[in-house]
Amino acid sequence: MDISIDITLSHVFDIRIDFDRRWVFGPLPDGNRQGYTSVKSGVVEGPRLNGIVVPGSGADWALVHTDGTIELNAHYVLEADDGTQIYIRNLGYVRAPRPVEECGGDPDAARGYFRCTPYFRAPQGRHAWLNRTVIVGGGERRPAASPDEQDYSLFRYYAVG
DSSP states (O other): OOOOOOOOEEEEEEEEEEEEEEEEEOOOTTSOEEEEEEEEEEEEESSSOOEEEOTTOOEEOOEEOTTSOEEEEEEEEEEETTSOEEEEEEEEEEEOOOOGGGGTTOHHHHOOEEEEEEEEEOOSSTTGGGGGOOEEEEEEEEOOSSTTSOOEEEEEEEEEO
């Protein structure tokens, strides 16, 4: 089969999400644990979208697998700088780095990652492009180092073209 598909990535925006509460409970019947992380607030900045994460508008109902992989299932609301409210559902995986020897000596398998695929519901108008664009992203969690600091994650999103 001869097929030529060129894929490009264009940076569209970044999101910083400040978290309020984190809970993990279980184990569930399958041995996994259920996580919950509520959204406190956040900021959206980038070439195609700017605004805020609406305070208290959602949470991540993550599933913590027995192998340590975290399956993200976050729902929250963004508010663009023009006042438009946009629903986002962010699905993905977080995998902490592991020692190479635990991965059969494979350094690629040992590397950690935080990858996601967001889906949007935006009203008709300036931000409707979100409803029809494939977007992928990566992130980093930044745990609070002290009780005076904020627990947050940073995400960088790219449109697939």
